[in-house]
Amino acid sequence: MNNVNxxxxxxxxxxxxxxxxxxRPHVKTIVAxxxxxxxxxxxxxxxxxxxxxxxxxxxxxxxxxxxxLAVPVRTIAQTVAALPAVVPGGCxxxxxxxxxxxxxxxxxxxxxxxxxMGGHPMCGIERSGFAVSFAEMYVxxxxxxxxxxxxxxxxxxxxxxxxAAIGAxxxxxxxxxxxxxxxxxxxxxxxxxxxxxxxxxxxADGDETVWYVSASSFQDMSRLSGxxxxxxxxxxxxxxxxxxxxxxxYRAHLxxxxxxxxxxxxxxxxxxxxxxxxRHTDYQATKRRxxxxxxxxxxxxxxx
Amino acid sequence: MNNVNxxxxxxxxxxxxxxxxxxRPHVKTIVAxxxxxxxxxxxxxxxxxxxxxxxxxxxxxxxxxxxxLAVPVRTIAQTVAALPAVVPGGCxxxxxxxxxxxxxxxxxxxxxxxxxMGGHPMCGIERSGFAVSFAEMYVxxxxxxxxxxxxxxxxxxxxxxxxAAIGAxxxxxxxxxxxxxxxxxxxxxxxxxxxxxxxxxxxADGDETVWYVSASSFQDMSRLSGxxxxxxxxxxxxxxxxxxxxxxxYRAHLxxxxxxxxxxxxxxxxxxxxxxxxRHTDYQATKRRxxxxxxxxxxxxxxx
Numbered sequence: 341m342n343n344v345n346x347x348x349x350x351x352x353x354x355x356x357x358x359x360x361x362x363x364r365p366h367v368k369t370i371v372a373x374x375x376x377x378x379x380x381x382x383x384x385x386x387x388x389x390x391x392x393x394x395x396x397x398x399x400x401x402x403x404x405x406x407x408x409l410a411v412p413v414r415t416i417a418q419t420v421a422a423l424p425a426v427v428p429g430g431c432x433x434x435x436x437x438x439x440x441x442x443x444x445x446x447x448x449x450x451x452x453x454x455x456x457m458g459g460h461p462m463c464g465i466e467r468s469g470f471a472v473s474f475a476e477m478y479v480x481x482x483x484x485x486x487x488x489x490x491x492x493x494x495x496x497x498x499x500x501x502x503x504a505a506i507g508a509x510x511x512x513x514x515x516x517x518x519x520x521x522x523x524x525x526x527x528x529x530x531x532x533x534x535x536x537x538x539x540x541x542x543x544a545d546g547d548e549t550v551w552y553v554s555a556s557s558f559q560d561m562s563r564l565s566g567x568x569x570x571x572x573x574x575x576x577x578x579x580x581x582x583x584x585x586x587x588x589x590y591r592a593h594l595x596x597x598x599x600x601x602x603x604x605x606x607x608x609x610x611x612x613x614x615x616x617x618x619r620h621t622d623y624q625a626t627k628r629r630x631x632x633x634x635x636x637x638x639x640x641x642x643x644x
Numbered sequence: 645m646n647n648v649n650x651x652x653x654x655x656x657x658x659x660x661x662x663x664x665x666x667x668r669p670h671v672k673t674i675v676a677x678x679x680x681x682x683x684x685x686x687x688x689x690x691x692x693x694x695x696x697x698x699x700x701x702x703x704x705x706x707x708x709x710x711x712x713l714a715v716p717v718r719t720i721a722q723t724v725a726a727l728p729a730v731v732p733g734g735c736x737x738x739x740x741x742x743x744x745x746x747x748x749x750x751x752x753x754x755x756x757x758x759x760x761m762g763g764h765p766m767c768g769i770e771r772s773g774f775a776v777s778f779a780e781m782y783v784x785x786x787x788x789x790x791x792x793x794x795x796x797x798x799x800x801x802x803x804x805x806x807x808a809a810i811g812a813x814x815x816x817x818x819x820x821x822x823x824x825x826x827x828x829x830x831x832x833x834x835x836x837x838x839x840x841x842x843x844x845x846x847x848a849d850g851d852e853t854v855w856y857v858s859a860s861s862f863q864d865m866s867r868l869s870g871x872x873x874x875x876x877x878x879x880x881x882x883x884x885x886x887x888x889x890x891x892x893x894y895r896a897h898l899x900x901x902x903x904x905x906x907x908x909x910x911x912x913x914x915x916x917x918x919x920x921x922x923r924h925t926d927y928q929a930t931k932r933r934x935x936x937x938x939x940x941x942x943x944x945x946x947x948x
Contacts, residue, residue, distance in 0.1 A: 462859040482857045511856055524847050525858040529840060529865040534920045535897045536836055541923045542893065543828050551930040552815055552939065553786045554829040555766040559931075560864050561833040566924040569917035573910055584905050589846065591898060593839045594891070601888050606877055613873035616838045619845045620870040626855040627863070635856065 341501040343494050344432065345404040346371055349389075350396055350419070352379050354464065355436050356410030357473030360388040362506035364475070371399050382470050401427045403453070406498055409435040413443070414574045420446035423454060430454045432495045434502070436461060439522065439578040440486050444515040448489035455495035458486030458515060460522070461508060466566065479507035480631050486515045509633065523582035527575060528590060530564045531583070537565035645805040647798050648736065649708040650675055653693075654700055654723070656683050658768065659740050660714030661777030664692040666810035668779070675703050686774050705731045707757070710802055713739040717747070718878045724750035727758065734758045736799045738806070740765060742826065743882040744790050748819040752793035759799035762790030762819060764826070765812060770870065783811035784935050790819045813937065827886035831879060832894060834868045835887070841869035 341347075346369040349356045360370055360383070372389035373396055374380055380392040393399045396419070401407055407427070409416045416437045423433070430453025437443050440458045447456040463481040465472065483503040487496070503510040513521065540558070544550040576583060600609050629635055645651075650673040653660045664674055664687070676693035677700055678684050684696040697703045700723070705711055711731070713720045720741045727737070734757025741747050744762045751760040767785040769776065787807040791800070807814040817825065844862070848854035880887060904913050933939055 462857050464859070481859065484857055509856075511853060513853065513857070520847075521854055521857060524844055525854060525862040528843070529861045531901055532836055532840055532865060534917070535894060535901055536833060537920055537924050537927070539832070539890065539894045539897050540828055541927075542897075543824075543890065548930050548934075548939070549815060549817065550825055550829060551927050552813075552934040553766050553788055553817070553825060554927075554931060555768070555785065557833045557868055558829040560867060561836060562924055562927065563864060564861055565920050566928070567917075567921065569914050569921055572917055573914040576905060576913060577908060577910060580905055580908060584902065586843065586847065587898070587902050587905070590839060590843045591895075591902070593843050593846075594895060594898070597835055597839055598888065598891050598895070601880060601884055601891070604881060604884060606881060609880060610873050610877040613838070613871075613876055616841055616869050617871065617873055620841050620866055623841070623845075623855050623858075623866065624870070626852050627858060630852075630856040635852070 341367055341406075341498060341505065343404070344406045344498050344501075345369070345402065347406050347408065347502075348373060348396070348399050348401055349408045349410055350374075351409065351411035351415075352383055352388075352470050353410065354468045354470070354473050354477075355461065356408070357383070357388065357470035358475060358477040359408065359410065359436070359506065361386075361473060361475035362478055363502065364388065366505040371405075373399055379470050386470075388470075396426050401429075401431045403429055403431060406432040406434060406502075409433065409437070412571060412574060413437040413439055413578060417442045417446045420450065420456070424451055427454075432498055433457070433490075434459045434495070434499055438526075438575050440515045440518045442578055444486055444488045450490050452490070454490050455492045456488050456490040457495045457499050458484075458488060458518075459499060460484040460486070460518065463508075466563070468568065468571075476507075481508050482630070483508035483510050484518055485510055485512050486518055487512065488515075509630065519579050520582045520585075523579050523586050527579055527583045528586045530567055530572060531576075531587065532590070533562055533564035534567075537562045645671055645710075645802060645809065647708070648710045648802050648805075649673070649706065651710050651712065651806075652677060652700075652703050652705055653712045653714055654678075655713065655715035655719075656687055656692075656774050657714065658772045658774070658777050658781075659765065660712070661687070661692065661774035662779060662781040663712065663714065663740070663810065665690075665777060665779035666782055667806070668692065670809040675709075677703055683774050690774075692774075700730050705733075705735045707733055707735060710736045710738060710806075713737065713741070716875060716878060717741040717743055717882060721746045721750045724754065724760070728755055731758075736802055737761070737794075738763045738799070738803050742830070742879050744819040744822045746882055748790055748792045754794050756794070758794050759796045760792050760794040761799045761803050762788075762792060762822075763803060764788040764790070764822065767812075770867070772872065772875075780811075785812050786934070787812035787814050788822055789814055789816050790822055791816065792819075813934065823883050824886045824889075827883050827890050831883055831887045832890045834871055834876060835880075835891065836894070837866055837868035838871075841866045 348371040350373040352374040433456040652675040654677040656678040737760040
């Protein structure tokens with residue numbers, strides 16, 4: 341990360357905290373910004389940053405600093421919009437938000453002293469906060485990079501260097517495609533899990549035996565229904581249209597399954613189950629190749 | 645297991661093999677029955693049984709032997725129906741099938757020299773076969789016991805002793821309630837996972853980037869879509885009506901979510917997400933209490 345002076349991480353939760361810890365050996369100066377003094381005290385105690393501030397203003401950000409926005413997704417867009425007033429000289433900006441269209445539009449609108457790029461590391465755990473953050477969280481995980489109207493070669497290279505430093509694998513995706521894709525493989529699965537939990541709760545009607553006999557299938561399929569309500573409200577609302585479109589197709593597949601079961605045709609059902617199993621096997625093999633670093637040709641292109 | 649002479653396990657796959665290994669220290673004689681000679685060779689090599697036969701006839705089963713049927717679910721009902729011809733003197737019978745109504749009806753119809761009880765251990769792994777079986781599989785897992793018209797005090801006590809010996813926790817449930825319950829917490833989650841996999845496959849349309857960026861949410865939610873097609877065809881067909889009823893309610897919850905997203909009302913959505921999270925937390929707490937053995941009063945009643 342030669343082109344970068346200081347790395348300023350704003351929002352020291354699970355993502356920002358893990359990033360600070362992972363970047364520690366690779367950058368000269370890490371600055372932590374968080375409105376919560378308790379969090380900053382933890383950061384100091386862990387030696388995860390060189391300087392700690394409550395606001396971006398206090399960090400006195402300069403043109404060659406890389407500002408990383410790791411606050412909740414709705415706060416990121418607001419923070420980006422306020423940057424010209426807060427950092428008049430400009431700087432490099434990368435964010436870690438879960439939905440990208442709104443944020444990247446805010447980045448597009450920044451004045452030219454800002455070099456900005458959207459980012460989305462595809463990892464996380466159920467728990468949140470600096471206390472549970474860990475340096476290894478990003479290792480071998482996909483880190484999506486989203487070009488904006490303010491993306492220069494310098495910010496692109498800085499982002500790529502950061503992704504490499506923390507052991508993640510960079511993939512370039514356009515903002516609208518990102519949101520559709522995430523709607524499919526993250527936001528819809530969360531809703532599917534929540535719908536399952538509610539359906540089971542309604543039928544169980546207080547009979548705890550239902551929960552006693554539940555095994556790993558229900559355990560795993562209901563896990564995401566325990567996700568943080570406020571965080572997921574924002575994600576669903578900022579990516580409403582993509583999620584609705586996916587749910588529309590999901591519903592069509594559900595109706596197809598209902599019809600297959602109603603007609604009780606063993607052969608049709610088994611053929612569908614066989615196709616489904618093959619699709620899952622193919623998906624897993626593809627994912628494994630990616631994790632093993634065997635798909636370099638599909639990674640970030642050089643143009644910016 | 646004082647009332648039992650030999651334990652004869654028919655079908656030495658993951659379930660039957662794990663049972664043989666788990667019961668080994670607790671019973672005098674274990675007999676393995678499997679049509680596949682390679683499997684029996686593995687059983688001999690592992691020292692998991694005292695005697696190995698290809699058929700139930702060859703095992704020469706007597707009145708005080710406990711026959712455990714661990715073959716695929718559709719084969720169990722056929723085997724039970726054939727028992728009076730194969731074991732004319734009768735015996736004790738317990739099965740491990742995943743759906744129970746059909747099997748327990750076949751048990752109801754057995755002549756009185758048979759003492760029979762339905763069983764369903766709520767555990768398993770994705771892989772199958774004796775090679776992956778292990779003695780600890782049943783530990784702290786629910787083992788459902790289903791009374792039939794042929795359930796006596798002796799078979800009930802034998803089943804309870806078996807469940808205790810392998811470290812599982814017995815729960816008594818009626819056959820029809822079992823199938824409805826399993827439809828809810830196992831069969832429906834499998835279909836939900838398969839529907840998700842197919843919806844994602846259709847949208848991805850060959851773009852492997854979709855699989856590269858998929859993280860633990862999609863990974864976990866699609867896991868069950870890799871399940872064995874033949875085994876699950878049988879489960880879905882033998883429990884068709886219960887599964888269809890659950891899917892009907894699932895669809896109503898899905899439609900509710902679609903409406904909530906369409907109206908884009910943040911407060912309603914967040915309230916629903918909060919309720920969902922609470923339901924998941926309650927479910928997990930209940931399940932944990934059960935695993936810790938803190939719900940004795942809800943377990944098997946003494947009457948048979």
